[in-house]
Every structure is written in structure tokens, then in C-alpha cells.
Amino acid sequence: MPISWLLLTLFGLAALGFWLGQTRALKSANGDRKALHSLPSYYGGTVVIWTILPSLTLLIAWLFIQSPVIEGFVVRSLQSETADGDHASSLMMADVRRMAAGLEIISGAKDLEQNIINYSDEGLKNFQDQLSANGIALGSDLTPEILTAAQTYLKLSDTSSFWMNLVVCVVSILGLAFGVFRSNKDFRARNVVERGIMMTLICAASIAILTTAGILLSLIFNTIEFFQLYRPIDFFFGFEWAPSFSGRGGNSLLGVIPLLWGTFYVSLIALLVAVPIGLFSAIYLSEYASKRVRAFAKPLLEVLAGIPTIVYGLFALLTVGPMLMRAFGDETIGLMSGGNAVITAGLVMGIMLIPFVSSLSDDIINAVPQALREGSYGLGATQSETIRQVILPAALPGIVGAILLAASRAIGETMIVVLGAGAAARLSLNPFDAMTTVTAKIVSQLTGDSDFSSPEVLVAFALGTTLFLLTLALNVLALYIVRRYREHYE
Amino acid sequence: MTNNGMPQDLPIPARSLKSTNAHSRRRLRAEKCFRALGVSAMVTALLFLLLLVMSIVSNGLPAFKRTIMSVDFVLSQEQFEEAEAALLKTGVYSDFFTQSLVETIQALDIPIEVDQGTINRLLGKVGSILREHYRSNTDQLGQAVTFEIPMASRVDRYYKGTLSREGISSNNRFIRASDLDLADTLREAGLIRQTFNWQFLTGVDSSVDNPGGAGIGASVLGSFFMMLVVLVLSLPIGVAASIYLEEFAAKNWLTDFIEVNISNLAAVPSIVFGILGLAVFIQFMHLPQSAPLVGGLVLTLMTLPTIIISTRASLKAVPPSIRDAALAVGASKMQAVFHHVLPLAMPGILTGTIIGLAQALGETAPLLLIGMVGFVARYPDTILAGFEGPNSAIPAQIFNWASRSDAIFAEKAWGGIIILLLFLMSMNIVAVLLRRRFERRW
Numbered sequence: 051m052p053i054s055w056l057l058l059t060l061f062g063l064a065a066l067g068f069w070l071g072q073t074r075a076l077k078s079a080n081g082d083r084k085a086l087h088s089l090p091s092y093y094g095g096t097v098v099i100w101t102i103l104p105s106l107t108l109l110i111a112w113l114f115i116q117s118p119v120i121e122g123f124v125v126r127s128l129q130s131e132t133a134d135g136d137h138a139s140s141l142m143m144a145d146v147r148r149m150a151a152g153l154e155i156i157s158g159a160k161d162l163e164q165n166i167i168n169y170s171d172e173g174l175k176n177f178q179d180q181l182s183a184n185g186i187a188l189g190s191d192l193t194p195e196i197l198t199a200a201q202t203y204l205k206l207s208d209t210s211s212f213w214m215n216l217v218v219c220v221v222s223i224l225g226l227a228f229g230v231f232r233s234n235k236d237f238r239a240r241n242v243v244e245r246g247i248m249m250t251l252i253c254a255a256s257i258a259i260l261t262t263a264g265i266l267l268s269l270i271f272n273t274i275e276f277f278q279l280y281r282p283i284d285f286f287f288g289f290e291w292a293p294s295f296s297g298r299g300g301n302s303l304l305g306v307i308p309l310l311w312g313t314f315y316v317s318l319i320a321l322l323v324a325v326p327i328g329l330f331s332a333i334y335l336s337e338y339a340s341k342r343v344r345a346f347a348k349p350l351l352e353v354l355a356g357i358p359t360i361v362y363g364l365f366a367l368l369t370v371g372p373m374l375m376r377a378f379g380d381e382t383i384g385l386m387s388g389g390n391a392v393i394t395a396g397l398v399m400g401i402m403l404i405p406f407v408s409s410l411s412d413d414i415i416n417a418v419p420q421a422l423r424e425g426s427y428g429l430g431a432t433q434s435e436t437i438r439q440v441i442l443p444a445a446l447p448g449i450v451g452a453i454l455l456a457a458s459r460a461i462g463e464t465m466i467v468v469l470g471a472g473a474a475a476r477l478s479l480n481p482f483d484a485m486t487t488v489t490a491k492i493v494s495q496l497t498g499d500s501d502f503s504s505p506e507v508l509v510a511f512a513l514g515t516t517l518f519l520l521t522l523a524l525n526v527l528a529l530y531i532v533r534r535y536r537e538h539y540e
Numbered sequence: 541m542t543n544n545g546m547p548q549d550l551p552i553p554a555r556s557l558k559s560t561n562a563h564s565r566r567r568l569r570a571e572k573c574f575r576a577l578g579v580s581a582m583v584t585a586l587l588f589l590l591l592l593v594m595s596i597v598s599n600g601l602p603a604f605k606r607t608i609m610s611v612d613f614v615l616s617q618e619q620f621e622e623a624e625a626a627l628l629k630t631g632v633y634s635d636f637f638t639q640s641l642v643e644t645i646q647a648l649d650i651p652i653e654v655d656q657g658t659i660n661r662l663l664g665k666v667g668s669i670l671r672e673h674y675r676s677n678t679d680q681l682g683q684a685v686t687f688e689i690p691m692a693s694r695v696d697r698y699y700k701g702t703l704s705r706e707g708i709s710s711n712n713r714f715i716r717a718s719d720l721d722l723a724d725t726l727r728e729a730g731l732i733r734q735t736f737n738w739q740f741l742t743g744v745d746s747s748v749d750n751p752g753g754a755g756i757g758a759s760v761l762g763s764f765f766m767m768l769v770v771l772v773l774s775l776p777i778g779v780a781a782s783i784y785l786e787e788f789a790a791k792n793w794l795t796d797f798i799e800v801n802i803s804n805l806a807a808v809p810s811i812v813f814g815i816l817g818l819a820v821f822i823q824f825m826h827l828p829q830s831a832p833l834v835g836g837l838v839l840t841l842m843t844l845p846t847i848i849i850s851t852r853a854s855l856k857a858v859p860p861s862i863r864d865a866a867l868a869v870g871a872s873k874m875q876a877v878f879h880h881v882l883p884l885a886m887p888g889i890l891t892g893t894i895i896g897l898a899q900a901l902g903e904t905a906p907l908l909l910i911g912m913v914g915f916v917a918r919y920p921d922t923i924l925a926g927f928e929g930p931n932s933a934i935p936a937q938i939f940n941w942a943s944r945s946d947a948i949f950a951e952k953a954w955g956g957i958i959i960l961l962l963f964l965m966s967m968n969i970v971a972v973l974l975r976r977r978f979e980r981r982w
Contacts, residue, residue, distance in 0.1 A: 117826065147826075244874045251788065254780035258801040258848075261841050265812060268819030327581045334578030347582060354589055356968065358902025360935040361596070361957050364942050368950055369595040401588045408585070432567055434574035455807070462809025464905035469942060489811050489905070496815075496909050502823055514815045518808065525807040 071097030088240035100229030149200035272511035291475035312485035323400025328407025366470030414448035454528035603955025630667025762931035769836025778847035814906030850892025887978030
């Protein structure tokens with residue numbers, strides 16, 4: 051029975067329970083709704099909770115535990131024959147899993163006893179061809195051990211899912227019976243249902259914590275694994291980025307410094323574009339512009355913020371890059387050798403950040419109390435003097451916060467640099483050179499088939515950790531500054 | 541009111557506020573400069589927007605057109621049998637076709653030499669189109685059938701103006717200047733024309749041997765399934781979390797911790813969510829790679845903070861008097877929230893959700909990490925396969941096209957961007973309309 055049917059059964063039982071609980075409660079009050087403690091639907095709801103909650107929890111827990119336990123069994127049986135390392139067994143396990151999927155597809159192959167597979171070399175080869183005809187490619191040649199392991203795997207999975215179905219159904223029915231049994235007119239059903247809803251709400255709110263924990267755990271574990279294969283000191287202070295995918299590690303140079311340099315350079319150019327334009331637009335919009343201009347220009351600026359980054363990436367790759375090439379390329383002054391360069395990515399990223407900087411600064415400038423402006427005008431200052439000498443100093447902490455937030459955005463931005471900045475990791479001061487960034491390298495190291503065991507792949511997690519910590523620090527700092535600033539004037 | 545305190549006959553001062561001197565002129569000039577700086581910043585930003593929009597429109601619109609040649613062709617029963625018996629079936633079909641086409645063109649009295657190679661360069665491989673047609677319509681054997689054959693991608697680009705004659709060398713394998721002369725003549729004769737490219741909207745990705753036929757249809761479907769997952773998960777979870785935080789949460793360490801987490805998650809780079817998805821859903825839970833289901837899960841986690849923040853704002857906007865009134869007539873706190881506050885906040889919540897979904901729809905980076913950039917050249921067979929089978933998404937497909945070298949794919953990428961932006965625009969318009977229609981001022 052597939053899981054969808056099991057779930058349907060559970061919901062069917064729940065519906066039945068709802069009806070049973072409601073009728074039983076009404077019956078105990080001789081059909082008089084006023085004699086009940088809660089509305090009838092709450093009695094039904096209590097039974098539904100009893101039917102669904104324990105069984106569903108059990109189901110989820112079972113699904114989580116099932117595959118590690120089964121794989122443990124299979125790996126132990128495999129290891130007794132091959133006695134290989136951890137790594138080899140995890141590769142083999144992947145084959146076993148793929149194999150098992152293949153056995154499911156090809157009818158008749160699933161059963162050990164029926165045994166349509168010939169265990170001779172030729173028979174195995176035939177079977178592998180049959181598998182690849184069905185779209186299942188194994189990592190290595192098919193061996194009898196893997197075949198038996200796959201069959202054991204399937205058999206164990208079948209047994210496990212049989213017991214899972216049975217146990218979950220029984221628990222659900224027991225829950226239903228218990229719930230119905232408790233339904234009578236004096237039972238405080240509403241309190242139970244509301245407590246249940248409350249628990250659900252708390253669980254939903256905790257998903258934010260779970261997500262953060264998930265991010266931290268997935269980064270930390272893989273980073274630790276990376277540092278067991280590669281010396282941390284070479285990673286953090288290495289000036290060379292040259293991963294090799296040919297050999298089994300060892301000769302790759304995975305220094306993070308060139309990537310960090312590229313990231314900071316691109317972000318710097320982006321901020322040099324975005325901060326002046328964004329800040330002056332915000333000043334113009336909030337201090338000078340008439341209502342009509344504001345109503346027209348502000349939404350247009352915000353359109354820039356709503357455009358997905360892939361669009362900016364393509365814009366960098368196919369429009370801005372060639373445009374800069376025409377201006378600075380070999381035909382004119384020869385500064386640029388290719389469209390992909392730090393300046394391309396930085397410029398486009400700057401455009402992307404303009405609305406971000408301007409709307410944040412706009413909020414902050416508007417939050418400066420009107421009394422400060424009027425005081426300054428009263429002393430005879432012109433509008434620009436007021437802005438430069440009163441408003442901007444008052445708004446400075448907030449604006450710094452906004453710039454830090456923009457910097458964090460720039461550091462974490464991926465698509466623009468993947469498409470616009472180039473792929474070569476180098477330490478150079480020339481903004482017309484192609485360089486690469488942390489995010490771009492995360493993408494290139496993790497895209498494609500990967501088995502999460504070579505340092506060249508695992509380095510992406512170390513890069514991810516670096517990126518996460520950098521942006522987190524910037525965000526926390528910026529939010530702290532902005533919040534303190536807001537409190538200052540509220 | 542009397543003027544006692546004001547001497548009537550005071551002389552008008554030589555320097556009024558209105559008159560200027562060197563100092564005040566300098567200040568006024570500084571004022572003007574500053575203002576001009578503001579205007580120019582504004583205008584620069586808007587010019588960037590204009591440049592962006594123009595390059596999207598001018599580069600993307602050609603993707604919606606394609607050049608076709610309409611040809612009348614007769615295939616006899618014997619030819620059909622001969623072709624089906626041959627080893628390279630499509631090759632035989634295309635031989636028959638080119639022979640007939642060469643004769644047709646020669647009958648037009650065109651002073652350009654036409655041979656099979658010319659036809660092959662102009663039309664690409666036509667055999668499979670013919671074979672598919674005749675195998676499913678055997679009754680049309682021996683009758684004249686009008687085929688509308690898409691031209692090769694280079695001829696297509698020539699008519700769209702992205703391929704110039706000058707760059708073509710005389711021994712180019714793909715196209716020659718004489719081919720284009722022939723195409724021009726045929727165009728005047730009415731055999732070649734441009735039509736709307738439905739294939740781009742409904743088709744699937746294709747490889748380099750048929751670059752003109754690549755379409756975005758399958759990845760639109762992939763995005764649709766992904767958005768379905770995001771909607772089904774993030775709306776209830778987001779609303780539940782916001783209700784707890786806004787209405788019930790006591791001020792304690794747990795609540796504070798959740799709040800800090802949400803505001804930090806909102807600022808975590810999207811690629812980190814991709815790493816999370818790869819490590820947790822694929823490496824740990826062994827969910828299938830490249831599946832819209834996994835993409836949807838990752839995007840859900842990414843959108844949740846946005847939805848929670850906007851939902852909390854709209855819950856906060858419902859005045860406390862509503863809650864008080866419900867409590868006064870005997871509702872429990874839970875009933876007050878679910879029966880009264882939530883329905884009133886619903887328009888705001890939906891607006892926020894649509895905006896969150898629009899953000900998720902355009903997100904690319906996390907999808908790259910969970911493998912949604914593979915080459916997917918077919919529609920899913922079943923609804924279940926739509927969720928867990930490999931598929932692409934609109935932005936990932938655009939990225940995929942953008943990283944290929946053939947120039948025709950650049951045009952496809954821009955066209956894909958127009959589609960993506962149309963979706964985003966309509967979602968945002970719906971959100972704005974919702975807000976206009978149901979906005980309530982208390």
C-alpha cells in the first residue's frame with residue numbers, strides 16, 4: 051500500500067471519527083445541544099485529533115528511521131564480504147538503491163525465489179543492459195553481491211512498509227475508539243481542540259528555528275568533513291584557487307582569499323554605483339519632489355527591485371558586457387579583454403541595489419522629525435543646507451545601516467556574478483579583469499553530479515559557511531544600528 | 541490691533557531678504573547644484589530601468605516569431621514503404637522531400653543554383669517531421685499536403701536581423717550568402733514567411749541540432765508545480781506562525797528567539813537556502829534531484845519569512861475593538877481570532893502571499909544547487925511525475941539557455957525573460973487589485 055493510500059485511510063478514519071464523536075456527544079445529552087459543554091463540532095474535532103495526531107507522528111517517525119536502519123543492515127551484510135572503507139560502502143549503497151529501483155521496474159526480477167536472473171557473468175551483463183534500457187545506470191559493473199544486497203534491501207523495505215501500514219492503522223483506530231469513548235456531554239472538548247490548535251501554531255512558528263538549525267547543521271557537518279580532508283589554514287589563507295577534478299584530491303589548491311577579494315571588489319563597485327544614486331534619489335524624492343513626481347517615480351524605482359536576479363544576470367551577460375567591451379575593449383583603449391568582468395557584474399548589481407538603498411533611505415529620511423527641518427529653515431538655511439547639515443547627520447546611523455544591508459545583499463548575490471563576472475579566480479586590481487566570487491564558486495562546485503566526498507565538492511560548504519557568517523554579521527550589525535536609530539526618534 | 545509698536549516711517553533697508561549678494565548667490569548656486577544632483581540621480585536610475593526594459597523587449601520579442609517555409613509535397617504509397625523499409629528512415633524521407641522541393645524551385649525560374657545541400661542548410665533536418673506526419677496520417681499518402689517547415693536557426697536569425705550577411709564565409713558549413721539570396725527570392729515568391737512561434741510557448745527544450753525548436757512550455761509547467769508546493773505549504777504555515785506570534789505568544793525567550801530567527805532568515809542569501817536543500821532534502825532525505833517538489837520545499841523555506849512578516853502586519857492592522865467585541869459576546873480567544881480577526885486580515889494576507897510567490901517564482905540560485913538545470917526535453921507523464929520527476933523551472937531554463945554558446949539560445953533566453961516577467965507582472969497586478977478592492981480603513 052503506497053503512502054498516499056495510507057494517508058487517505060487515515061483521513062477517512064478521521065472523518066468517521068468526527069461524525070461518531072459528534073453524534074455520541076449529542077446522544078449523551080439526549081439531543082439537547084444546550085446541555086453540551088462545547089459546540090458539537092468540537093467533540094468531533096477531539097476525535098479527529100486523537101485519530102490523526104498519534105498515528106501521523108508515528109508515520110513520520112517511521113519514515114525517517116526506516117531507511118537508515120535498512121541501509122545499516124544492508125551495508126553490514128555488504129561489508130562482511132568486501133571489508134572496504136566507509137566511502138566505498140556509501141558508493142555501493144547508492145548502487146544498491148538504484149538497483150532496487152530497477153528491480154521494481156522490471157517485473158519478475160523482484161522475487162528472489164522466482165529468479166529470472168542468471169548469475170553467470172553474461173547473465174549479469176544482460177541484466178545490466180536491460181536496466182540501462184529502462185534508464186537506470188549503475189556506477190560500476192553489476193556484481194552478484196550488489197544484486198543480492200538490492201534484493202535484501204527490497205525485501206526489508208517491503209516488510210518494513212507492511213508493518214508500518216499495520217501499526218499506523220491500528221494506532222489510528224485505537225485513537226479513534228479512545229476519542230469516541232471519551233465523548234460525552236460533560237467532556238470539555240473545546241479546550242482540547244484549542245490546545246491542539248495552539249500546539250499546531252507553535253509548531254508552525256518553530257519552523258523558523260528549524261530552518262536556521264537546518265542551515266547551520268548542513269553547513270557545519272559538511273564543513274567539518276571538508277576540514278578533515280583539507281587543512282583549514284590552507285583554506286583561509288590560501289592565495290590560490292585551482293581545484294582539480296581529475297585526481298582524487300590532494301593536488302587541488304582551495305584558497306578562499308581570491309574568491310573573497312572578487313566578492314568584495316564586485317560589491318564595492320556595486321555600492322559605488324548604488325549608494326550615491328540611491329541616496330540622492332531618496333533625498334530628491336522625500337525633500338524636493340512634488341507629490342505627482344513622487345507618485346510616478348517611486349513605483350518605477352520599485353519595479354527595479356521586483357525584477358528577478360536572473361534578468362539582471364542576463365542583462366550583464368548580453369547587454370552590459372558587450373556594451374562595455376565596445377567602450378573599453380581591444381578596439382578602443384584595450385583595457386578589457388572580455389565582456390565578463392568585475393565592472394560588468396558590479397555595475398549591474400549596483401543597478402539592482404539602487405531601489406534597495408533608495409527605499410530604505412527614504413524611510414529613514416522621512417523618520418527624521420519635522421521639527422528639525424523647521425528649526426533649520428527658521429535659522430535661514432536653504433533646503434540643501436538643511437539636508438546636508440541637519441537631516442543627513444541625523445539620519446546617518448540609519449543610512450549606514452541601509453548601506454550595510456545593501457552590502458550584505460551584494461555579497462550574497464549569485465546570478466549576476468555567475469553570468470557576469472567570469473570564472474577565473476584571481477587577485478587583481480583591474481576592474482576590467484574577470485574575477486570570481488564566493489557565490490559563483492559555490493554554484494560551480496555543487497552543480498552537476500557530486501558524491502559529497504571529495505574536497506572539491508565539500509569546499510562549497512566551507513564557502514557557504516563563510517558566506518553565511520559574513521552576511522549574518524553584516525545583517526545583525528545593520529539591524530542593530532537601524533533599530534537603535536528608530537528608537538532614537540520614536 | 542494697533543501699529544503703535546511699529547514705527548511707520550522706518551526707511552526700507554538697503555538689503556532685503558530678496559536681494560542677493562556674492563555670499564547668498566553662492567548659497568543659492570549650491571542649492572541649485574544639490575537639487576540638480578538629486579534630479580540627475582533619479583533620472584539615471586530611471587534611465588537604467590529604461591535600458592533594461594528596452595534590451596529585454598528588443599532582444600526578446602524575436603523569440604516569439606519564427607520563419608517558416610510552406611511547401612506542397614506529395615508522398616506516394618511506394619515511397620512511404622521504401623522509406624519505412626530503409627535503415628535511415630528519416631534520411632530517405634528528407635531525400636524525397638528535397639528532391640521535390642528542388643524541382644519546385646527550379647520550376648519558379650530562379651537564376652540561382654539549387655541543390656540538396658542548399659535545401660539542407662536552409663531547412664535543417666526535415667525527415668522526422670515528415671515521418672511523424674505520414675505515420676499518423678497514412679490516408680494522406682499520394683495527396684498534396686502543405687507542410688509549414690521551420691527554417692534553420694541561422695536563416696531565422698537573418699530575417700530577425702541578428703545575423704548579418706557580411707560575417708558569412710564562403711565555405712561556412714551552416715549557411716552561405718547564396719542560400720540567403722535564394723531565401724530572399726523565395727520570400728518574395730511567398731514561400732517563406734514569418735509566423736507567431738507557438739512552439740516557443742508550448743515546446744520543450746531541445747539540443748543544438750534543433751536550436752530553433754526549443755520552447756519554454758515544460759519549464760513553465762515545472763514552475764507551476766513548484767509554486768503549487770510553495771502555496772500549499774507556505775500559506776498555512778506562514779499564517780499559523782503569524783497568528784501565534786501576533787495573537788498568542790507570551791513575551792518570553794522562545795518568542796524572542798523565533799523573532800530573531802525570522803528576521804535573520806529574511807536576509808540570508810538565497811544560495812544558502814540552496815545549500816540547505818541540497819544537504820537536507822537530497823543528501824540526507826534522499827528525495828529525488830531536479831524535482832519540482834524539492835524546489836518547492838526550498839522556496840517555501842525561503843518565502844516563509846516574507847509571508848510571515850506581511851501577515852503579521854495585516855493582523856496588526858485589524859483593530860483591537862473587533863477582538864474585544866468577540867470576546868465580550870462569549871467567544872474564546874481562539875474563536876475570536878479564527879472567526880473574526882483572520883477573515884478581516886485575509887485580503888492583506890493574500891496580497892503578501894502573492895508577492896512572496898512572485899519572489900519565489902523568479903528565484904534561480906537555489907534551483908541550480910538542487911539540480912534543476914539539467915536538460916529536460918519532455919513533459920511529465922503524470923501529475924505525480926510532475927512533482928517528483930526531473931523538470932526545470934522558468935528561471936533555471938533561462939540560465940541554461942544563457943550559458944549555451946549558440947546565439948539562437950540567447951534570443952530564447954530573452955524570450956523566456958519576457959514570459960517570466962509577464963507572469964510576475966500579472967501576479968503583482970492581482971495583488972494590487974486585491975489590495976484596492978478589499979482594503980479597509982478602520
